[in-house]
Amino acid sequence: MTWKSLIAPIDSAQLLSALTYVAAAGYPLAAFWAGGHALLNARDPRAAWGWIAVCLLFPLAGALLYYLFGINRVRRRARSLLDVPAVPGARGHPRSLPPIPDSFQALSATGDVLTGRPALSGNRIEALFNGEQAYPAMLEAIANAKHSVWLASYIFRNDATGKRFMRALAEAVQRGVTVRVLVDGIGAVYGLSFPVFWLRRHGVRAVRFLPPRLIPPMLHINLRNHRKLLMVDGEMAFTGGLNIAEYHIVSEATVRKPVVDVHFRIRGPVVDQLARAFAEDWRMAAGEALVLHNVPAAEPNGAIARLITDGPDDDLDKLAFMILAAVGVAQRSVRIMTPYFLPSPELTAALQAAALRGVEVTIVLPARSNLRFVDWATQNMLQPLLSSGVRVIQQPPPFAHSKLFVVDEHYVQLGTANIDPRSLRLNFELAVEAYDPALAAQLVERFHAVERRGHEIQASALRARPLPVRLRDAFFWLFSSYL
Numbered sequence: 001m002t003w004k005s006l007i008a009p010i011d012s013a014q015l016l017s018a019l020t021y022v023a024a025a026g027y028p029l030a031a032f033w034a035g036g037h038a039l040l041n042a043r044d045p046r047a048a049w050g051w052i053a054v055c056l057l058f059p060l061a062g063a064l065l066y067y068l069f070g071i072n073r074v075r076r077r078a079r080s081l082l083d084v085p086a087v088p089g090a091r092g093h094p095r096s097l098p099p100i101p102d103s104f105q106a107l108s109a110t111g112d113v114l115t116g117r118p119a120l121s122g123n124r125i126e127a128l129f130n131g132e133q134a135y136p137a138m139l140e141a142i143a144n145a146k147h148s149v150w151l152a153s154y155i156f157r158n159d160a161t162g163k164r165f166m167r168a169l170a171e172a173v174q175r176g177v178t179v180r181v182l183v184d185g186i187g188a189v190y191g192l193s194f195p196v197f198w199l200r201r202h203g204v205r206a207v208r209f210l211p212p213r214l215i216p217p218m219l220h221i222n223l224r225n226h227r228k229l230l231m232v233d234g235e236m237a238f239t240g241g242l243n244i245a246e247y248h249i250v251s252e253a254t255v256r257k258p259v260v261d262v263h264f265r266i267r268g269p270v271v272d273q274l275a276r277a278f279a280e281d282w283r284m285a286a287g288e289a290l291v292l293h294n295v296p297a298a299e300p301n302g303a304i305a306r307l308i309t310d311g312p313d314d315d316l317d318k319l320a321f322m323i324l325a326a327v328g329v330a331q332r333s334v335r336i337m338t339p340y341f342l343p344s345p346e347l348t349a350a351l352q353a354a355a356l357r358g359v360e361v362t363i364v365l366p367a368r369s370n371l372r373f374v375d376w377a378t379q380n381m382l383q384p385l386l387s388s389g390v391r392v393i394q395q396p397p398p399f400a401h402s403k404l405f406v407v408d409e410h411y412v413q414l415g416t417a418n419i420d421p422r423s424l425r426l427n428f429e430l431a432v433e434a435y436d437p438a439l440a441a442q443l444v445e446r447f448h449a450v451e452r453r454g455h456e457i458q459a460s461a462l463r464a465r466p467l468p469v470r471l472r473d474a475f476f477w478l479f480s481s482y483l
C-alpha cells in the first residue's frame with residue numbers, strides 16, 4: 001500500500017454506506033441510554049414517558065435533546081455544594097411554641113416535617129399592591145440600608161423602574177453597604193435587558209443564576225430561579241410576585257401592557273429564614289458564603305410564619321405537599337388566585353373533595369394571561385372542578401399576575417409560585433405561610449373585589465365551546481406538564 005492509496009478520494013457511496021451503518025448502530029445505543037437514564041432518574045412518570053417516547057421516535061436528536069434539556073444538573077451541583085462549610089456568622093433559629101388554632105395543628109406538623117423549619121411567632125406582614133406601593137417601599141429600604149442589601153429577581157429589566165433600582169444599588173455600594181444581586185439566567189435577558197453588566201461596571205456584585213451556555217452544556221429553559229426577594233440589613237424582607245419592571249406600574253399611562261400583582265413587606269424572625277434561602281441560592285450561583293445577621297426580634301402582636309422553599313433539588317414537591325395539606329384541613333373556604341392554573345391530578349382531586357364536603361372553593365384566574373396556550377390548556381381541565389362545585393372567576397384586564405392562597409380566612413400562603421408544573425416541579429420557588437387573620441381578611445376582601453368585577457365560568461359555557469376550540473384546548477393540555 002502506497003501513500004497515494006491512503007489519500008485517494010473515498011468513494012461517496014462507500015462513505016454514505018459507512019455513515020448509515022454508524023447511524024444504525026448509534027441510534028439504538030443513544031436512544032436506550034437516554035431512555036434508560038430518564039427511566040431511572042425522572043421523578044414524574046409522565047416526564048419519564050415523554051422523554052422515552054422522544055428518544056425512541058426521533059433518531060439521535062431525541063437523545064441529544066434529553067442530554068441538553070432533560071438531565072437535572074442543578075440537583076447534582078446543589079449536592080456538590082453541601083460539602084462547603086455552613087454560612088459563617090449564622091445564628092440558629094429561635095425556638096417557639098406559637099398558639100396555632102386546633103384546626104391547623106395537623107397542617108403545622110406537616111410543615112415541621114417537610115420544611116425542617118419552625119413556625120415562628122412575632123412577624124409583621126404587610127401587603128403592597130402593584131409597583132405603585134411596592135417599589136417606593138423597596139427603594140426606600142435600599143436607600144436606608146446600613147449593612148447589606150441582597151436582591152433576587154427572576155426578571156430585572158433595564159427600563160425606567162429598573163434604572164431606579166440600579167442607581168439605588170450602586171449608591172448603596174458607594175456608601176459602603178454590601179450589595180449582592182442575583183438574577184435568573186433566562187429572566188435576565190427578557191426584553192433584551194442586561195442590568196447585570198451595568199451593575200458590575202458600577203461596583204455591584206451581580207450574578208446570573210444558571211445562565212445558558214454551550215460548553216459545558218447548560219441550555220435549560222427549565223430549572224429557573226423564579227424567586228423574588230429583597231433583604232435589607234437582615235431585618236426587613238420583601239417577597240411576592242413582582243419582578244423589577246415598569247409594567248407593574250399599573251396606573252402609568254405609558255405602560256402598554258400593565259401587570260397587576262401584590263408584594264409583601266415582612267419583619268420579624270421569619271426574615272432570618274428568608275435570608276438563609278437567599279444565602280444558599282447565592283452560594284450555589286456565586287460560590288460565596290454570605291455572613292448572616294442576627295435573627296430579628298419579634299414584632300409586638302406579630303403573626304406566626306414560616307418559609308417554604310421549593311425547587312428541582314432536595315426541596316422538590318414540598319410546596320405542592322403543603323398546598324395539598326392546607327386544602328385538606330380547610331373547613332370553610334379555600335381561595336386561590338394565580339396567573340397560571342394547571343393543577344396536578346392530586347390537587348384537582350383535593351379541591352374537588354373540599355368542595356364536595358361543603359367548603360367554599362374559589363379560584364381566580366386572569367381572563368387572558370400573557371401565555372395563551374396555558375389559558376387554552378386550563379380551559380380543558382376545568383370541567384371536573386366546576387362539576388364538583390368549585391367556582392372559577394375570570395379577572396378582567398389588566399393581566400393579573402398575583403399569587404395568593406387563603407384558607408378559612410386565617411391561613412395564608414404568599415410568595416412566587418404559580419399553580420402549575422413549571423412552578424411546583426421545575427423552578428426554584430419560595431412561599432411564606434402565615435397564620436394571620438388580619439392579613440387573611442385583607443386578602444379575602446381583595447378576592448371579593450375581584451369577584452364583583454369578574455366573570456364566573458359556567459360548566460355549560462365550557463361544554464358549548466365549538467369543536468375546533470375544544471380540540472385546540474385539549475391539544476395544549478397534552479403538554480401541560482411542560483408549559
